[in-house]
Amino acid sequence: MNNNKFQFKVLAHDSKTKARTGRLFTPHGTIDTPVFMPVGTNATVKTMTPEELHNLGAEIILSNAYHLYLRPGAQTIAELGGLHKFMNWFRPILTDSGGYQVFSLSDFCKLSPEGILFQSHLNGGKKHFLAPEDVIKIQQDLGVDILMCLDECLPYPSDYERTAASIGLSLDWAGRCRDVHKQDGSALFGIIQGATYKDLREKCARQLVKMEFNGYAVGGLCVGEDREIMYDIVSHTVDFIPEDKPRYTMGLGTPRDLFKCVSLGIDMFDCVIPTRHARNGSLFTKSGRVIIKNARYAKDAAPIDSKCRCYTCTHYSRAYLRHLFVNGEILASRLNTIHNLHFYLDLMRQIRHSIAQNEFINLWKKFESDYNFRG
Amino acid sequence: MNNNKFQFKVLAHDSKTKARTGRLFTPHGTIDTPVFMPVGTNATVKTMTPEELHNLGAEIILSNAYHLYLRPGAQTIAELGGLHKFMNWFRPILTDSGGYQVFSLSDFCKLSPEGILFQSHLNGGKKHFLAPEDVIKIQQDLGVDILMCLDECLPYPSDYERTAASIGLSLDWAGRCRDVHKQDGSALFGIIQGATYKDLREKCARQLVKMEFNGYAVGGLCVGEDREIMYDIVSHTVDFIPEDKPRYTMGLGTPRDLFKCVSLGIDMFDCVIPTRHARNGSLFTKSGRVIIKNARYAKDAAPIDSKCRCYTCTHYSRAYLRHLFVNGEILASRLNTIHNLHFYLDLMRQIRHSIAQNEFINLWKKFESDYNFRG
Numbered sequence: 001m002n003n004n005k006f007q008f009k010v011l012a013h014d015s016k017t018k019a020r021t022g023r024l025f026t027p028h029g030t031i032d033t034p035v036f037m038p039v040g041t042n043a044t045v046k047t048m049t050p051e052e053l054h055n056l057g058a059e060i061i062l063s064n065a066y067h068l069y070l071r072p073g074a075q076t077i078a079e080l081g082g083l084h085k086f087m088n089w090f091r092p093i094l095t096d097s098g099g100y101q102v103f104s105l106s107d108f109c110k111l112s113p114e115g116i117l118f119q120s121h122l123n124g125g126k127k128h129f130l131a132p133e134d135v136i137k138i139q140q141d142l143g144v145d146i147l148m149c150l151d152e153c154l155p156y157p158s159d160y161e162r163t164a165a166s167i168g169l170s171l172d173w174a175g176r177c178r179d180v181h182k183q184d185g186s187a188l189f190g191i192i193q194g195a196t197y198k199d200l201r202e203k204c205a206r207q208l209v210k211m212e213f214n215g216y217a218v219g220g221l222c223v224g225e226d227r228e229i230m231y232d233i234v235s236h237t238v239d240f241i242p243e244d245k246p247r248y249t250m251g252l253g254t255p256r257d258l259f260k261c262v263s264l265g266i267d268m269f270d271c272v273i274p275t276r277h278a279r280n281g282s283l284f285t286k287s288g289r290v291i292i293k294n295a296r297y298a299k300d301a302a303p304i305d306s307k308c309r310c311y312t313c314t315h316y317s318r319a320y321l322r323h324l325f326v327n328g329e330i331l332a333s334r335l336n337t338i339h340n341l342h343f344y345l346d347l348m349r350q351i352r353h354s355i356a357q358n359e360f361i362n363l364w365k366k367f368e369s370d371y372n373f374r375g
Numbered sequence: 376m377n378n379n380k381f382q383f384k385v386l387a388h389d390s391k392t393k394a395r396t397g398r399l400f401t402p403h404g405t406i407d408t409p410v411f412m413p414v415g416t417n418a419t420v421k422t423m424t425p426e427e428l429h430n431l432g433a434e435i436i437l438s439n440a441y442h443l444y445l446r447p448g449a450q451t452i453a454e455l456g457g458l459h460k461f462m463n464w465f466r467p468i469l470t471d472s473g474g475y476q477v478f479s480l481s482d483f484c485k486l487s488p489e490g491i492l493f494q495s496h497l498n499g500g501k502k503h504f505l506a507p508e509d510v511i512k513i514q515q516d517l518g519v520d521i522l523m524c525l526d527e528c529l530p531y532p533s534d535y536e537r538t539a540a541s542i543g544l545s546l547d548w549a550g551r552c553r554d555v556h557k558q559d560g561s562a563l564f565g566i567i568q569g570a571t572y573k574d575l576r577e578k579c580a581r582q583l584v585k586m587e588f589n590g591y592a593v594g595g596l597c598v599g600e601d602r603e604i605m606y607d608i609v610s611h612t613v614d615f616i617p618e619d620k621p622r623y624t625m626g627l628g629t630p631r632d633l634f635k636c637v638s639l640g641i642d643m644f645d646c647v648i649p650t651r652h653a654r655n656g657s658l659f660t661k662s663g664r665v666i667i668k669n670a671r672y673a674k675d676a677a678p679i680d681s682k683c684r685c686y687t688c689t690h691y692s693r694a695y696l697r698h699l700f701v702n703g704e705i706l707a708s709r710l711n712t713i714h715n716l717h718f719y720l721d722l723m724r725q726i727r728h729s730i731a732q733n734e735f736i737n738l739w740k741k742f743e744s745d746y747n748f749r750g
Binding site for chain 2: 072076301316334
């Protein structure tokens with residue numbers, strides 16, 4: 001751990017939307033925002049080496065405290081020198097607290113004011129108890145740059161009373177997380193919940209802001225609600241986050257989601273879409289998605305996207321990528337992941353550049369006009 | 376295709392064994408022998424990019440005419456510019472004729488003097504007929520540097536009469552293959568069969584040599600016979616192959632097999648062992664194999680082999696590799712493949728160097744003394 005302390009600076013504003021560029025300073029380096037964080041759940045961004053990620057322009061990745069706590073154990077990773085050394089990635093890492101994973105992956109999970117009792121989704125199904133304090137310790141054992149508070153993730157839909165009570169619990173946990181977070185230069189982010197209830201989102205945001213976190217996430221999005229409602233909630237919630245703090249929509253999203261949320265003032269994103277879609281053979285281009293297993297590509301000598309400069313597009317035809325995919329070859333997952341991550345990371349580079357040039361709206365309009373959303 | 380024609384030159388002999396170094400000249404470049412050829416059955420050496428293979432020191436790879444004929448089709452690959460361009464590997468390629476695969480993978484297969492009628496092992500199970508001439512055309516459509524004749528691969532054990540009759544068929548097919556092979560600079564190798572019958576091996580070898588192939592393979596090895604019998608057959612058969620022609624034991628082998636067969640005068644090897652074992656988590660070191668899923672490695676900060684200079688050993692601990700393996704992560708297969716191929720290719724480099732220095736026996740003795748064969 002070096003002596004660089006977490007900071008955030010806003011660098012430029014778009015004049016027609018709330019979009020902005022900024023810079024995050026972390027113990028393991030700086031990050032230009034808006035930023036997309038590739039997901040490396042198990043201490044690996046699936047199929048990729050860290051050098052490949054860096055060459056694609058990734059500046060920060062997301063990993064998962066829940067998965068690493070269960071296997072191989074945060075203490076083991078700490079003894080091996082921390083998560084950065086363990087996975088050979090020496091740039092910034094953000095870890096999700098695991099709250100979402102406990103709810104979505106566990107066979108059994110029971111909340112109390114003290115914390116969460118849950119059964120592991122892995123072989124054996126052993127029971128574990130995690131208090132908010134434990135979750136901070138796990139993330140500090142991992143030695144990550146940005147930690148997330150433990151919170152309750154509600155199913156969708158949840159009624160008003162249930163949501164209000166849940167916020168009370170999450171706010172209590174957030175305070176306990178903040179109290180035990182060691183000031184070692186790392187950042188701790190609060191997570192704003194409140195489902196689709198605007199007054200609860202406001203209440204949660206205001207309370208968290210009072211606790212003074214290093215950044216604020218909007219959680220509980222993309223859980224089944226309509227896209228327009230989601231955008232409306234993000235737009236509403238952002239107004240209660242201080243201008244000088246980074247804002248992060250967890251788990252988003254599609255290329256369209258990125259544009260929309262950037263326009264609402266969001267700085268940080270993570271999503272499994274580019275990597276998971278890649279492994280399923282669904283490849284992003286500016287004109288929409290290419291489903292590589294389609295028979296029409298069997299003899300297609302063209303690359304996925306003739307304008308793309310990624311390693312995959314500059315070396316391989318659609319015909320070869322289809323051949324690898326239908327044969328279940330691992331190289332298919334690799335080459336497709338390189339392409340999709342390049343698409344996402346390059347899109348974010350273009351978005352940052354357009355904001356700095358005050359041309360964001362034009363880039364967004366061009367994207368919407370070129371992209372075939374049926375794909 | 377450039378104008379370089381296939382040639383072979385013997386460069387140095389070991390004084391205590393029949394080991395020798397040499398150089399193969401092919402349309403896509405030169406290859407130092409003895410050489411190990413990584414296996415890329417489906418136009419991909421599993422998990423690897425061509426650049427990674429080259430960086431590991433691979434000079435030639437093996438692919439498979441049977442698999443590529445069935446999917447995506449040799450004609451399709453020809454229309455896309457040939458196998459080298461298709462898979463982005465611009466160095467030499469040898470293709471197995473597919474005889475072995477027809478026998479081992481097909482649900483149904485029937486031989487006649489005309490050729491082989493078989494049912495595809497892929498979905499649908501369509502019937503196909505391949506004459507020896509077809510198999511040469513397939514390999515020339517692929518545009519490879521070294522082609523193999525179609526032959527019959529007998530099960531083990533096969534009795535003397537069956538084997539004698541089979542050799543008659545394979546020799547007839549070899550002649551037909553040679554007659555249609557276009558002299559475009561590529562090489563055509565004959566395959567010596569004869570099971571464990573020394574007189575049949577001699578007869579087959581003498582007949583093939585009369586037909587004047589560019590090189591000679593010893594086929595039908597490692598099909599269930601005792602190791603010592605196999606070495607005895609190789610030793611016996613090599614004597615009937617002209618000194619100035621490359622000799623190739625198909626499908627071999629373990630590190631010990633490589634040393635033994637090099638000592639008998641073999642120049643070329645291919646085997647799935649390093650790549651398949653890698654994906655199964657079995658990793659080669661000079662002192663034996665490391666089974667990475669073993670619980671003893673869960674907190675082991677050391678690399679697979681502390682003296683190994685491969686990318687995997689210089690960047691990752693056994694603990695991390697075990698973590699990736701037990702989580703079924705694709706990166707495990709990649710990193711393990713890099714290590715095992717480095718082990719094989721580096722071993723061959725050492726073997727070539729030792730022969731040139733007339734130190735082969737010492738290297739071999741040291742290997743046998745350091746290696747734990749229980750692994």
